[in-house]
Amino acid sequence: MIEAHDLTKDYGAKRAVDALSFVVEPGVVTGFLGPNGSGKSTTMRLILGLDAPTAGTVTVNGKLYRDHQAPLHEVGALLEARSVHTGRSAYNHLLALAQTHGIPKRRVHELIDLVGLHDVARKRAGTFSLGMGQRLGIAAALLGDPQTVMLDEPVNGLDPEGIHWVRNLLRGLAAEGRTVFVSSHLMSEMALTADHLIVVGRGRLIADTSVDEFVRRASGNVVHVRSPQADELRDLLVAPDVTVTVVEPGLLEVSGLSAPQIGETAARHGVVLHELMPQQVSLEEAFMDLTRDDVEFKAGAAPVATTEAAA
Amino acid sequence: MSAPANLERLPRTPGAGRVTQARVAVSEWTKLWSVRSTRWSLLTAFLFTVGLAALACAVVSHHYPQMDPREKARFNPLEVNLAGVQLAQLALGVLGVLIITAEYSTGMIRASFTAVPKRLPVLWAKAGVFGVVTFALMLPAVLIAFFVGEAILAGHHIDVAFTAPHVARVLVGAALYLTVAGLFGLGLGAIVRNTAGGIASFAAIMFVLPPLMNVLPSSWNQAASPYLPLQAGEAILSTAPGGHLSPWVGLALFAGYAAVALAAAAALLVRRDT
Numbered sequence: 218m219i220e221a222h223d224l225t226k227d228y229g230a231k232r233a234v235d236a237l238s239f240v241v242e243p244g245v246v247t248g249f250l251g252p253n254g255s256g257k258s259t260t261m262r263l264i265l266g267l268d269a270p271t272a273g274t275v276t277v278n279g280k281l282y283r284d285h286q287a288p289l290h291e292v293g294a295l296l297e298a299r300s301v302h303t304g305r306s307a308y309n310h311l312l313a314l315a316q317t318h319g320i321p322k323r324r325v326h327e328l329i330d331l332v333g334l335h336d337v338a339r340k341r342a343g344t345f346s347l348g349m350g351q352r353l354g355i356a357a358a359l360l361g362d363p364q365t366v367m368l369d370e371p372v373n374g375l376d377p378e379g380i381h382w383v384r385n386l387l388r389g390l391a392a393e394g395r396t397v398f399v400s401s402h403l404m405s406e407m408a409l410t411a412d413h414l415i416v417v418g419r420g421r422l423i424a425d426t427s428v429d430e431f432v433r434r435a436s437g438n439v440v441h442v443r444s445p446q447a448d449e450l451r452d453l454l455v456a457p458d459v460t461v462t463v464v465e466p467g468l469l470e471v472s473g474l475s476a477p478q479i480g481e482t483a484a485r486h487g488v489v490l491h492e493l494m495p496q497q498v499s500l501e502e503a504f505m506d507l508t509r510d511d512v513e514f515k516a517g518a519a520p521v522a523t524t525e526a527a528a
Numbered sequence: 529m530s531a532p533a534n535l536e537r538l539p540r541t542p543g544a545g546r547v548t549q550a551r552v553a554v555s556e557w558t559k560l561w562s563v564r565s566t567r568w569s570l571l572t573a574f575l576f577t578v579g580l581a582a583l584a585c586a587v588v589s590h591h592y593p594q595m596d597p598r599e600k601a602r603f604n605p606l607e608v609n610l611a612g613v614q615l616a617q618l619a620l621g622v623l624g625v626l627i628i629t630a631e632y633s634t635g636m637i638r639a640s641f642t643a644v645p646k647r648l649p650v651l652w653a654k655a656g657v658f659g660v661v662t663f664a665l666m667l668p669a670v671l672i673a674f675f676v677g678e679a680i681l682a683g684h685h686i687d688v689a690f691t692a693p694h695v696a697r698v699l700v701g702a703a704l705y706l707t708v709a710g711l712f713g714l715g716l717g718a719i720v721r722n723t724a725g726g727i728a729s730f731a732a733i734m735f736v737l738p739p740l741m742n743v744l745p746s747s748w749n750q751a752a753s754p755y756l757p758l759q760a761g762e763a764i765l766s767t768a769p770g771g772h773l774s775p776w777v778g779l780a781l782f783a784g785y786a787a788v789a790l791a792a793a794a795a796l797l798v799r800r801d802t
Contacts, residue, residue: 266645267638268801283645286546300638302563302630309562310639316555317643318545357639361545 218243218396219264219365223273226259226420233259235420236273241398243364246391248411248428249400252508256420257400258297261369265294277365289318289361295354297369297400303343307334307353310342315360328356347374355383365396372406384410404504418508432503440476442469442483443492450488454479470496549649556653560661565630569623570661573616573706574669580612581673585680592684605688606698606767609677613670613702613765617709620662621734624713625726627654628793632721637802647797651718655711655790662710667703674699694767701764701779708761708783709734715789719796734758754778757785 219241226234234256241247251257262268264275266283274281278291285291301310311325329338332352337345342353351374358366368387372380387410391397401407407414407428414431416424424431444450447469451461459473471479476495483490560566588608595603628651631637644650674690681687688695716733717726738758741749753759754772763771763778773781 262802265642267641269799285645288547288645289643290545294642296638296642298635298638300635300642302559302634302636304563304565304630304634305559305636306562309558313555313558313562314639314643316558317547317552319548319551320545 218279219275219277219367219398221260221264221273221275224260224263224270224275225272226256226263226268227271233420234263234270237417237420237422238273239415239422239425241365241396241415242413243396244391244394245412246387246397246399246410247413247415248407249398249415249417250404250407250504251400251402251417251423253402255402255417255508257402257417258369259420260417261294261296261367261400264367265292265296287318287361289314289320290363291361292365292367293358293361293363294366295351295358295368295371297373299350299354300357301342301350301353304341306339307342307345307356308338310353311356311360314357318361320360324360328359331359332356348376348379351375352379355386363395365398366390367398369400370402371399372401380406416504416507423507439496440471440474440479441492441494441496442471442479442490443467444469444483444488444490446488449486450483453482453486453488467491547644547646547649549652552644552649553653553657555643556650556657560627560657563630565626566623569619569626570665573619573623573662574665576615576619577612577666577669578673578676580615581609581677582680584608584611585677589680589684589686592686603686604767605678605681605686606674606695607765608681609674610670610698610702610765612673613706616666616669617706617734618731620666620706620710621713621730622727624658624710624715625717625730626723627658627714628717629721629723629726633723641802648794651790651794651797655714658714659707659711663703663707666706667700670699670702697775698765698767701775704779705761705764705782708779708786712757712782712786712789715786715793718793719789755781757782760785 219239221237221239224234224237225232237256237260249257249260259268260275263270264277264282266281276282277285282288282292305313308325308329311328312322315322315325329335332355334349334352334356337349342350345353351371355368355371358368366387368383371383371387375383387397387399391412399407399410411428413427414424415422416431441464442450445467447463447467451463451469454461454469454471454474456473459471462470464470474482476493480490480493482488585605585608588603592600592603631640640650641647674695678687678689690696690699712734713726713730716729717723720726720729734757738753738756741753741756744752754763760773760778761782763773764775764782766775771778
């Protein structure tokens with residue numbers, strides 16, 4: 218369990234994390250989502266005590282990270298920036314970390330096999346590809362059999378097989394009752410892995426919600442209705458918190474009512490419907506819509522995506 | 529690849545698996561020997577100490593018959609014998625800097641401080657392991673250099689016996705001096721956190737500052753210079769009595785400089801972001 222309260226971090230005049238409060242629960246995969254530069258990596262460094270917060274606190278399993286007697290048993294972390302001496306072999310890197318906690322060599326060998334680095338374990342980490350480096354980082358994160366696993370952009374540089382492996386790994390760890398906190402700037406990746414989402418933009422909390430709820434809320438409850446009696450139907454549906462727009466003759470876009478509600482109203486008044494379609498937006502679109510105002514580095518004139526999805 | 533569910537669970541008994549200073553020292557031992565820079569720097573320091581001693585003694589020995597009486601009177605066999613120490617201290621100081629700055633340049637420091645978030649045990653373990661390794665290696669190096677060098681000088685009967693006054697103190701002192709030089713480098717490296725900056729500050733304080741003192745009025749220079757790290761430390765290598773600082777006081781002062789550097793590094797280490 219990770220609990221952040223009003224977590225704030227300034228670097229000089231720049232506020233990287235701004236009064237962030239959230240709880241990461243055990244037993245599910247929690248996605249930590251935000252555009253590049255939104256403060257995800259900084260938040261993870263604050264959780265590990267690598268950087269000190271300007272204000273606020275963050276605890277892991279009830280304590281500040283540095284107050285744990287055996288921190289690698291509490292949290293296993295993969296940071297986005299490489300954290301390996303390039304001149305040291307993968308085996309010695311893991312061994313040196315294991316030795317700080319008295320973790321046996323056997324465990325180091327097991328993890329090397331688990332992440333598939335057996336053939337290169339004695340090679341210097343500086344010769345590793347991005348994907349191999351990620352596997353080594355994941356091995357380091359799991360070394361202490363941690364209650365909480367925190368991975369910053371774990372699928373970066375992995376091939377499709379590796380991405381699939383990481384997804385299953387994260388799901389398996391959560392199924393064992395562990396807290397799994399995984400960041401990404403790719404919504405589509407989160408859609409496949411995460412159950413819960415914490416979305417940040419420019420260091421501020423934008424959403425803290427389940428993946429399903431996130432899409433539902435972002436799609437704004439829009440329903441497309443096609444009817445030969447469109448004008449009649451529009452008059453029936455209009456209400457203070459319901460908007461009806463005519464997309465084209467015979468096609469209405471209704472927001473504020475669910476598809477069943479519209480269907481029942483139509484049936485009560487004998488209005489014929491040809492189509493009744495709730496408009497699902499993809500997670501990617503929902504994410505972009507939500508963070509549109511919070512993207513740090515925006516492409517100049519590129520049109521911003523809208524929630525309007527192709528039917 | 530096996531499924532994560534196959535991961536063996538570690539025993540979770542309270543107390544087991546805690547981070548202790550001894551465990552961090554074992555970890556630092558592994559770190560020290562698993563990078564090439566350690567082996568190269570220590571090998572260099574060892575070879576300089578022994579090799580230059582043999583070379584210097586051979587050159588002097590060859591030249592001795594042609595020396596004028598004044599030169600012969602000033603001749604100090606032990607000084608010639610320890611010629612390699614000057615270069616060895618550079619190799620060890622650089623290694624001391626690298627032990628910590630390479631962790632910053634590669635990002636390893638984040639892994640180190642994630643495993644040991646209290647941080648200070650990492651610095652103490654580095655200092656302890658590196659100090660012990662350096663002394664354990666340089667003491668035999670100095671002794672080998674002495675016996676090889678003196679054997680060469682013995683050809684002209686200008687050698688000095690191990691049992692002669694001051695000799696044992698100078699030899700043990702030389703190994704201690706080199707150890708302190710390495711630890712001074714470690715402290716400076718931990719303060720500046722950058723390899724180039726660490727090596728530059730080590731070289732500047734040790735080797736550039738002393739000649740720079742000549743710009744001061746000579747009375748100031750003479751009053752201050754013996755207290756600089758290099759001169760203070762070298763008091764332990766002196767066989768002539770009546771130096772400004774006695775041998776052990778000089779070495780203690782040099783060790784004090786290293787201790788201050790490490791203490792400053794420790795104070796910064798727990799405060800700074802990584």
